[in-house]
Amino acid sequence: MADSDDDYIQDARSATPASDDELSDAGIDAPRGSQAQGKSRRNVGQDKNGKGKKKATGQARWEASAQNLGLTEGVDGGITKALERDLESLKRARLKKNTTPTQRGIIRHLILVLDLSEAMAEKDFKPNRYTFVLRYILSYIREFFEQNPISQLALVGMKDGLAKPISELSGNPNLHLSAVRALMQKEGQGNPSLQNALEMSCAMLQGAPSHGTREVVIVLGALLTNDPGDIYTTIRRCAKERLRVGIMGLAARLHICGEIVARTNGGDDSGYGVAVDELGLKDLLMATTTPPEIRGEGTQGPSALASLLKMGFPNRIAEEVPSLCACHNKPVRGGYQCPQCMVKVCSLPTECPGCGLTLILSTHLARSYHHLFPLREWVEVSWQRAREVGSVECRSCLTKFPEIPAQKELDKDGDTTMADASGSTAGGANPRTPNEQPQRKGEGASESRRYECETCQNHFCVDCDVFCHDVLHNCPGCQSQAHLPGSQVGGNAADGPNQGDGTGKEGNPAEAT
């Protein structure tokens, strides 16, 4: 590897014991990203005294991400085995760790500010920053509305020292998608201005109702801001307006960005991150699609902002002949009828053009329930535990697990297996005795390749673990058993408000009517 990137490699090295030689010997087409270093990668960016030399890092980025993989030989000399386990811990590292139910701002108002300046022409992201970011924003928009169906988004671009609206505050993803697609034809020019962008965000969010969040997410490629006045006045105004700003840098850490984030988030600047590579940017951006926790601001608790919203749940109507919808005045066949004033609208969610009632489907609300009732983290399974349960295949996908070694072997080889695990997974297993019940949750790969749901005591493979926690938000085992061994009620997803409503009716026999 080139000598010129020493400072870069140092970062990576501080996190993994891997050396250049090992990596090049391996000659493996390394997957992007790092193991367990979703964490450490971000730390590199957030490191206060991080090196400011990250400017022309054209080649360094991919080298660093290859470095981050930290290939090490397993004890048995098999690099594949170590690699497999690395991949497992990498997959698990990507799982969101927060499984405690917190109050989250589910009705969000978010302004996404994009840097469209000259600095975006840099080619350290493939093919260049401008194209990469915009292309990724397309999937970001979809993901955002997937996660936050009753929220609103607006896009603002920074270029030529100005802030220009790309799309207005709206809950319609197609509007934003087409606006971004139109931008793809252009190129970055001029300098960005953080102050103007913040001012504009303030103005756009001024009318947002108080029960919703007011968020600004800035993707900043440049290392400068071209402001017309004192940005600190603007920051104070943002803080007063309850704006919460998060910033994703593409190049290096800037003091002013840290200031903005800290001052608008009650002193907490964890919302400022610098993406070291492409995956890092995805991680940073994706983290903002999760609804933010509600914090008490000043003397107000979170509940001071809560209110009861009147909403309509319209029924779909069918028509033989098209009729005009009240929202666009276009003839459409079928639609939804406002239960309050009976006008027809063509799509949901929307606000009734007739009476102003918010019209949604119950499914839009249901989409957010997994934030409120998150699935418990599954734990790693020791060989001993696997033997106890005698699991041979994944409960949900029927993939065979590796065979459980004989009892004798377990006692003897316990230590070496452990050493293997701890050597290859950075966030992974500390040596522990085989008898010890797994204590740590969701930290790394499991030695037996099994992951256990503590509520239903079923064992799953790593892919199902990731899928269930990332996408499904159900435990297939818990949902499949009427009588759970682990706990009586359990903190699982089954324990939603529908069960907890106090009526105590379960599966009433009268359902047949």
Next chain:
Amino acid sequence: MNAIDGTERQEASSEGPPPALLVIILDTNPYAWTILRETITLLDAVANLQIFINAHLAFSHANQVAVIASHTDRAVWLYPTPARTRKNISNGAVPGPDGDTSISNGNAVYNSNKYKPFAQVEEELMASLRSLMSTTDPSSLESTTSTMMAGALSTALCYISKTSEAYNATRSTDPNPSYTYDAPPTADPNDPNSPLTGLQSRIFIFSVSTSLATQYIPLMNGIFAAQRLRVAIDVLSLNPSTSPSAFLQQAADATNGIFYAPPRPNPPNPIALLPTLLSLFVHDQTSRRALYMPTAAATSASSSSSTASTAINFQAACFCHRRTVTIGYVCSICLSIFCEECGVVRDGVCLTCGTRLRLGRYGREPKVVAGRKKKKRGGEGEGGTASGSGTPLATPGLG
């Protein structure tokens, strides 16, 4: 600056339609089958399903099938047979019909006159089903009369996710692991015309039970996951009630699947299950594009098709009384839905999350009138923007 040509190389798919994975969820709720006994018995249904499965497998040698039973107290795999069931069967705990189903050793002797994949599915399916029935004791039936549909659906989705991941891994040399679930930058998952690649999966739910209200949240989670995986959920609902299951109807509607509830004649007479299966549900997504298929909306549940032809029940149920509401009150913190009579209205505390809620003029005015508040937004918007960028105009409300 030189703009970069971002066009991606498209993989030429010249080998015909991609293989299809069909996961069948069979509702084996004994209560419901008892009610249905005049119409159809479980055994008949399974026999018909068997032909349906064979038809699916016959389309392409690469097609796959999996069957899950949604029972009253558990959801279990029927095919492929899980190890535990296999053990039960081989232990002789399960009586075979002819006493010779020895699938435990993996290479059972199949009838040589049968296409081997057909025979294999049939043997395993019947053995697992017998195992399921023989391990159902009366006490477990007493606790509930519902069915574990959410568990079966979750299991099916895990299986589909894993299988298609494995399938993609064998075919593509893409070094990027696919576990990020990122939408590919070019293909729009909501665009029905985007090219279909990879394993085409769908779920077929053979439903006989009625209400699934207690599983509302897990079922909804399952529906969203299916949307994400672009898995269609087809539903054949034979439930004896007058209204088809609202949740399954929503499931089919949200995933572009087919919902069909055959009309219930009175008095009940045997139904022609096989023609229904073969004419409606056997086509994979590729073929469906060329056919005029009934959607969840277009299928009339009852014969009075002209009026109720599409009304899908999207009504929400309030969390306090389970009453369906068309206008409800939603807690802005936890999104629980309440009707007007709920306690929340009286003492101002959300029943689910305990948050004290501002009631304000909740009853008279719609609470989310963003537009009204925005009117008083004045010139303060452009405070310090000296560089003269256009003042943004915040649009009131959505879209």
